[in-house]
Amino acid sequence: MPRLNDREIETYTTFACRLVELAGRAILPHFRETLTVENKAVSGDGYDPVTVADRAAEQAIRDEIARAYPRHGIRGEEYGSHRGPEALTWVIDPIDGTRAFVIGLLHWGVLIALNDGEHPVVGVMHQPYVGESFVGSRLGAELRRGDATRKLKTRRCAALNDAIVCATDPAMFSAPGERDAFHAITSKARARRYGTDCYAYSLLAAGLADLVIESRLKAYDIQPLIPIIEGAGGVVTNWSGGAADEGGQVIAAGDRALHAAALELLKPAAIT
Amino acid sequence: MPRLNDREIETYTTFACRLVELAGRAILPHFRETLTVENKAVSGDGYDPVTVADRAAEQAIRDEIARAYPRHGIRGEEYGSHRGPEALTWVIDPIDGTRAFVIGLLHWGVLIALNDGEHPVVGVMHQPYVGESFVGSRLGAELRRGDATRKLKTRRCAALNDAIVCATDPAMFSAPGERDAFHAITSKARARRYGTDCYAYSLLAAGLADLVIESRLKAYDIQPLIPIIEGAGGVVTNWSGGAADEGGQVIAAGDRALHAAALELLKPAAIT
Numbered sequence: 001m002p003r004l005n006d007r008e009i010e011t012y013t014t015f016a017c018r019l020v021e022l023a024g025r026a027i028l029p030h031f032r033e034t035l036t037v038e039n040k041a042v043s044g045d046g047y048d049p050v051t052v053a054d055r056a057a058e059q060a061i062r063d064e065i066a067r068a069y070p071r072h073g074i075r076g077e078e079y080g081s082h083r084g085p086e087a088l089t090w091v092i093d094p095i096d097g098t099r100a101f102v103i104g105l106l107h108w109g110v111l112i113a114l115n116d117g118e119h120p121v122v123g124v125m126h127q128p129y130v131g132e133s134f135v136g137s138r139l140g141a142e143l144r145r146g147d148a149t150r151k152l153k154t155r156r157c158a159a160l161n162d163a164i165v166c167a168t169d170p171a172m173f174s175a176p177g178e179r180d181a182f183h184a185i186t187s188k189a190r191a192r193r194y195g196t197d198c199y200a201y202s203l204l205a206a207g208l209a210d211l212v213i214e215s216r217l218k219a220y221d222i223q224p225l226i227p228i229i230e231g232a233g234g235v236v237t238n239w240s241g242g243a244a245d246e247g248g249q250v251i252a253a254g255d256r257a258l259h260a261a262a263l264e265l266l267k268p269a270a271i272t
Numbered sequence: 273m274p275r276l277n278d279r280e281i282e283t284y285t286t287f288a289c290r291l292v293e294l295a296g297r298a299i300l301p302h303f304r305e306t307l308t309v310e311n312k313a314v315s316g317d318g319y320d321p322v323t324v325a326d327r328a329a330e331q332a333i334r335d336e337i338a339r340a341y342p343r344h345g346i347r348g349e350e351y352g353s354h355r356g357p358e359a360l361t362w363v364i365d366p367i368d369g370t371r372a373f374v375i376g377l378l379h380w381g382v383l384i385a386l387n388d389g390e391h392p393v394v395g396v397m398h399q400p401y402v403g404e405s406f407v408g409s410r411l412g413a414e415l416r417r418g419d420a421t422r423k424l425k426t427r428r429c430a431a432l433n434d435a436i437v438c439a440t441d442p443a444m445f446s447a448p449g450e451r452d453a454f455h456a457i458t459s460k461a462r463a464r465r466y467g468t469d470c471y472a473y474s475l476l477a478a479g480l481a482d483l484v485i486e487s488r489l490k491a492y493d494i495q496p497l498i499p500i501i502e503g504a505g506g507v508v509t510n511w512s513g514g515a516a517d518e519g520g521q522v523i524a525a526g527d528r529a530l531h532a533a534a535l536e537l538l539k540p541a542a543i544t
Contacts, residue, residue: 034479035415035422099463104480105434105471106378106402130402143307150307164375169466170442191371194441195467199377207306208376222327 004116009137015068016112016124017133017144022064023057023094024128031058031129032104038248050098056080057094057110065090075115077220087117096125097168097197105197106130107199111224119245123227125198134202136228141205144204152232153252155207160188160261163210166200167192172215177269178249181239182213184265201225201252205232210254211262225252235259239270248272276388284386287340288396289405289416294336295329295366295382296400302328304376317422321401321505322370326350329366329382330433337362347387349446349492359389365492368397369440369469378402379471383496391517395408395499397470406474408500424504426526432533435482437461438472444487449541451522453511454485473497473524477504482526483534489519507531511542520544 004012030053058078065074071088075081083089090112095101097108109127113120126133132145134152141152157163165186173179186192189211192201198221200212205228219261226236229252239249240265249271253259276284302325330350337346345361347353355361355510362384367373367379381399385392398405404417406424413424429435437458445451458464461483465472470493471485477500494516498508501524511521521543525531 026300032478032480034427099465102480103438103465104475104478105468107467152307155306166375193371193375193377193467195379195465196377200527203376206304206376208304270498 004121006139009122009139012114012122013124013137013139016095016122016134017126019061019112019199020110020124020126020133021091021128022060024245025128026160027053027057027095027110028128029053029133031101050095050102053101054094054098058092061090061092061094061112068215069136075220077218089115089117091115091120091220091223091234092226093218094152096221097199100197102196103194106108107195107197109198110135111198111220113220113224113227115223115245119243121224123224123231125202125224125228134205134228136205136231138227141228141231143202143206144211152205152228152234153207154205154229154234155210158257158261160185161190163258164187164193164208165211165213166196166204166209167194167212168197168200169194175215175249175269175271178215178245180271181266185211185213185262189223198225201229201236204234204252204254207232207254210258212250212252213262213266219245219247220250222247223248225234237263238272239263239266240272241267242272270272273372273476276393278411281394281411283288284394285396285407285409285411288384288386288394289398289407290496291333291336291362292382292396292405293400294332294397295384295395296398298332299325299382300400303373320365321345322367322374324332325373326366330364332367333362333364333372333384343435349490361387361389363387363392363492363495367492369471369477372467372534375465378470379467379473381467383470383492385496385499387495387517391515392495392498392542395496395503397474397496397500406477406500407501408477410503412501413503414483414501415474415478420466424477424500426477426501426504427508428484429482429527430529430533432457432460432530433462435461435530436463436465436467436480437483438468438476439485440469440472441466447487447543450487453538453541457483457534461467470497473501473508476506476526477501477526479504482530484522484524485534485538487521489522491517494519494522509535510544511535511538512544513539514544
């Protein structure tokens with residue numbers, strides 16, 4: 001399809017921000033729910049707050065897309081995919097970081113991308129409890145909280161031994177060679193941080209971290225974060241240097257020279 | 273010294289909440305500071321936002337204690353300790369989770385305890401960006417955010433294979449046998465989560481996690497969290513089952529049976 005013009009990008013960015021707000025409202029009653037529920041015996045009867053929150057959020061998003069853009073496609077975590085008559089498709093992860101959510105931690109978020117049929121062109125990450133959104137497209141990237149808006153820009157960091165590296169959990173590196181490749185990077189890096197989920201990518205866009213290296217991602221885990229990182233001047237690929245849109249093994253870097261250096265160490269374990 | 277009465281506990285709890293608020297105000301201008309600073313070349317000239325924030329926060333706390341309770345002692349991370357003519361001592365970690373803070377992550381907090389000369393009797397954990405405080409004493413524990421107050425209570429979880437286990441980073445287990453002991457627990461547990469700092473203890477008090485197992489803690493890392501966990505019905509000890517007040521190897525559990533089961537696996541690596 002023809003490339004979206006700037007006004008269309010702006011319109012869809014505004015709409016994506018509306019979608020994540022709706023999702024956030026559906027999620028918040030279930031966050032740290034045991035604190036508000038008198039009867040804590042909620043486990044064991046098949047009731048799972050994060051599943052309920054996940055589904056309620058995705059349903060709220062789908063309903064709003066169907067209302068506003070019935071000809072667009074949808075690709076969601078909970079309710080599957082359908083193509084629309086138009087090439088534009090919304091890619092949805094209603095709660096990225098469900099394990100963090102379950103424990104009441106803060107590093108999770110609602111992720112939404114608009115894919116133009118070839119690549120994600122608008123992306124939003126929203127944490128409703130904290131009330132902040134990381135938003136990106138080729139027009140730029142920003143952090144929005146209340147009335148404040150701050151421009152996001154990745155920082156320079158060309159050398160691995162200056163880099164701060166994030167990953168959600170070392171257990172994600174289970175394919176042959178992955179653990180060694182990740183260790184080859186972290187053993188040279190300045191610092192390494194686990195437990196980060198979508199926040200690692202968002203803060204890399206903010207110029208606060210340098211590398212995110214993960215594996216076993218789904219398309220909806222990464223597509224919404226790509227326009228944020230790229231809009232802030234960073235780069236996201238798979239471990240072979242190709243497009244990361246379908247997930248799998250992913251590397252994000254704020255600095256292209258650092259990306260190239262890290263990729264050399266990851267390539268021996270690259271699957272695709 | 274004689275045990276503090278309930279009114280004194282309440283008075284000091286209110287004062288501790290005032291201290292963390294002051295600290296939070298001193299910290300916030302430095303959080304994710306690169307987003308507000310035009311010139312990002314802040315590194316390399318010896319300027320370190322987290323050190324500046326840490327010191328500004330501890331100074332704000334010390335000034336207020338000196339004004340209100342000049343006869344109390346102070347034990348802080350940045351400016352050392354001094355005993356007062358009274359046995360009461362304030363134990364301060366102005367930013368617990370500095371590594372998370374540096375990256376712009378959210379799992380960090382201001383920690384303050386009041387120690388009565390034998391044990392911490394009041395504890396507060398405050399995250400100023402999120403605007404929430406976990407507060408505890410023998411009178412109970414609660415989560416405060418804005419005008420909302422919710423009671424904290426640990427959950428039942430007697431069996432290791434039902435437990436969610438948290439630790440800030442596996443690299444903290446560097447003494448002989450520590451890594452094996454930690455692995456003996458996580459290999460049996462339902463789930464394991466890294467990157468948690470003071471949030472793990474606070475959410476254990478909230479009944480959302482079951483075990484926190486760490487090593488190499490300082491007294492000011494753990495004393496403020498002890499009254500929160502104990503006030504919510506949990507237990508905190510070192511890996512030998514003794515008092516955890518001086519830090520080192522720490523285990524916190526929401527359920528006493530789980531604590532006993534985990535302690536059996538940790539004891540072979542207990543230093544004290």
